[in-house]
Amino acid sequence: MTIPIISVENLIKDYDQFRAVKGISFEVREGEIFGLLGPNGAGKSTTLEIIETLRPKTSGTVTVAGYDLDREPDQIKGIIGVQLQASGYYPGLNLVQLVDLFAGLYNEKVQALELLKTVNLEDKARAKFKDLSGGQKQRFSVATTLINKPRVVFLDEPTTGLDPQARRNLWELIREINRAGTTVIITTHYMDEAEYLCDRIAIIDSGQIVALDTPDQLIDNLVATGFERPKEVKKANLEDVFIHLTGKHLREG
Numbered sequence: 001m002t003i004p005i006i007s008v009e010n011l012i013k014d015y016d017q018f019r020a021v022k023g024i025s026f027e028v029r030e031g032e033i034f035g036l037l038g039p040n041g042a043g044k045s046t047t048l049e050i051i052e053t054l055r056p057k058t059s060g061t062v063t064v065a066g067y068d069l070d071r072e073p074d075q076i077k078g079i080i081g082v083q084l085q086a087s088g089y090y091p092g093l094n095l096v097q098l099v100d101l102f103a104g105l106y107n108e109k110v111q112a113l114e115l116l117k118t119v120n121l122e123d124k125a126r127a128k129f130k131d132l133s134g135g136q137k138q139r140f141s142v143a144t145t146l147i148n149k150p151r152v153v154f155l156d157e158p159t160t161g162l163d164p165q166a167r168r169n170l171w172e173l174i175r176e177i178n179r180a181g182t183t184v185i186i187t188t189h190y191m192d193e194a195e196y197l198c199d200r201i202a203i204i205d206s207g208q209i210v211a212l213d214t215p216d217q218l219i220d221n222l223v224a225t226g227f228e229r230p231k232e233v234k235k236a237n238l239e240d241v242f243i244h245l246t247g248k249h250l251r252e253g
Contacts (some may be wrong), residue, residue, distance in 0.1 A: 005030040005152060005183050006051060011060035013046050020046050022207035023060070030151075033174070033184040035198035037191075043207040044187055045156070051185075052082050052154055065151055081145030081153040091130035095121060095140060098129060099147065106148040119143040119173060135166030142173060146182075153177060155186045159193060164242050165249065171197060192237075 004027035013021035021043045028034045038044040049055035051062055053073045062069035064076045089098055099112040116122045119139040124132065132140065138158055145153045155174065159167040174197060178184050188194055194201055195215045202212040211218055 003030055004028060005065050006185075007061070007063045008047070008051065009061040011047065011050065011062065012058045013043070013050060013055070014058045020207055021050075021057075024204065024207070024209045026202050026209060026212055028152075028183060028185060029200075030183055031178070031181065032199040033178050033186060033197050035194045035201040036185065036187050036204060037189075037194055037201055038204040042204045044204050047204070048154055048156065048185065048187065052080060053077055054082075078148065079151045081148060081150035083141050083145050083153070083155045083158060089129045089140075092128055094126050094128050096125050098140075099144070102144050102147050108148050110147055115143055115146065116140075118146070118176075120169075133166075135162050135169065138162060138166070138170060139173065142170070142177070146177070150182065152183045152185065155184060157188055158186065159188070159190065164239050165247070167193075168243065168248065192239075 006028035008027070009025045010023045011021055011025070012019065012023050024043075024047065036044045036048065046055060050057045051064065051069070053069065053076055057069070065079055067075040067079075069076060090101075093101065095116055096112040099110060099115055103110040103112075113122055113125055116125055119142060121136060121139055121143065124136060129137065129140065142153075142155065142158060145155070158174070159170050162170065171193065174184060174186070184197075186194075186197065198215060200212065200214050201218060202209050203218075204210065211221075213221070
């Protein structure tokens with residue numbers, strides 16, 4: 001049995017009279033890609049921000065790699081990577097300058113060009129962040145989560161707004177990061193993305209986990225209830241058609 005790298009027990013988060021997270025419990029196994037899915041306002045972002053030490057909890061227990069959130073938050077910060085949104089970067093700095101800036105904040109020695117190469121951005125090393133395409137910005141955002149060589153990376157809707165080529169390219173990047181030994185926690189509103197990437201998924205709704213299992217098992221459980229799609233499931237979808245006709249290579253200006 002794989003040792004859990006994250007353990008959440010009876011986690012509760014209240015905002016005045018509103019309970020956003022209602023006593024949820026789950027574990028993330030080391031080395032897996034774990035998806036936390038749910039509609040807007042379900043409590044998934046709040047849950048992740050608590051684990052990331054960015055938001056205080058009301059009650060419950062959270063441990064990351066054996067470190068207790070209440071007693072050892074600094075140790076947790078040192079072993080996780082958190083994806084920033086685009087607004088978190090100085091737009092006028094180039095990518096090498098931004099990597100050096102974040103490396104200094106982490107007190108890490110990082111070869112900026114080598115890091116950029118891992119996300120296929122070495123040719124944009126001297127480009128300013130504001131001049132990157134959407135896909136390039138997202139790949140750079142993922143790269144910054146790797147600066148402190150984390151054991152766990154948190155990615156919050158990393159492919160939102162990307163075209164199909166950039167989206168699938170980022171899927172493969174996430175898989176490469178995971179194959180290198182990093183545990184990945186991801187949120188997404190794209191169910192095909194979750195099905196493709198995730199080893200296990202927790203679905204949260206109204207502050208409670210309503211299902212937790214592998215994508216295949218969750219689908220099998222639904223089928224076992226007698227559920228059927230209203231029409232035959234085809235062997236491909238429209239995105240497959242688009243990729244087939246236009247190619248997998250990235251189109252970046």
